[in-house]
Amino acid sequence: LRASIDRKQKHQVTQQKQLQHELRINIARYLHDNLARTLTMISMHSELARMDTNSHETEQHLNNIAEAGRSAIEDLRQLVVHLINTQPSESGVGLGAWNTSSVGTSISESAKLLRDAGYRLAYTGISTDMRFPRTVETAFALALNEVTANLVKHAPPNAEVEISAIATEKSLLVVVANSCSRSENSRLSVGAGVGVDSILSRMASIGGNARFVSDTDYWQVILSIPITNEKEFIP
CATH class of the missing domain: 3.30.565.10 (Histidine kinase-like ATPase, C-terminal domain)
Structure with a gap:
């Protein structure tokens, strides 16, 4: 009986970990397919507008927007990789553990x-x-x-x-x-x-x-x- 209960508990833990991992992957895919695409479009349109303006000040603002977009895309890419590759048992170390800046x-x-x-x-x-x-x-x-x-x-x-x-x-x-x-x-x-x-x-x-x-x-x-x-x- 004890062995049966132990096996059942281990099976439940394994199932829970698998569900958590699948949830993380689904979130990662959503971030990649939706938010990353939107940020890419923002960055692209900023670059196009920058090439069409004759105002140095406007050009600088648009360049900042494009740069911020590229930075956000890179942050998002690292987050997606972290969500996919990190096991649930290790997630405690990462409230954004992809950050490596001093x-x-x-x-x-x-x-x-x-x-x-x-x-x-x-x-x-x-x-x-x-x-x-x-x-x-x-x-x-x-x-x-x-x-x-x-x-x-x-x-x-x-x-x-x-x-x-x-x-x-x-x-x-x-x-x-x-x-x-x-x-x-x-x-x-x-x-x-x-x-x-x-x-x-x-x-x-x-x-x-x-x-x-x-x-x-x-x-x-x-x-x-x-x-x-x-x-x-x-x-």
Whole structure:
């Protein structure tokens, strides 16, 4: 009887894993066949429009759109590969484990995006050679992406933005601050959106934290990455 129950439980576990794997493959195919195609079309039309314009400023904006589209396609490609090739039992390591950028590279990429979007940027970067464990870099990259997206959505045009990184004995602090008008600031109450919850969750998953400070004319996010082992922090 015990052997029969054990076999039945193992069969159920195997079936569940197979269903999860098939679901991941179906999601991957949907992303590849639908979203990737749409992003490709956006990028292509941006390139065509760029060739037809005589305005340097418009050309630059269209070039940024095309570049963003190509970058999104590459991110999506890596996600599709990750979904297809990663077994369900290994999925715990990957809330986007396809990301391999260092913390410094992630910050530099966000700074470039903000500068290209027209923000007045003061940027104090860190070495792109500084490496943390992959799960830490991934969680930080996703949290910083959310911070950057929220800034672009809510900060007024040509706002002043400052990004800085400070290494302490126990943590690396990454500070993103931007100016905002009174009308814009009313939309940025702490904890009001899904984005803030996502940032908090990402940072908590690696033993770090996120703090938010707002006033009538500025908004600030402080992401703290713990330094738990000297081998995990390579300047």
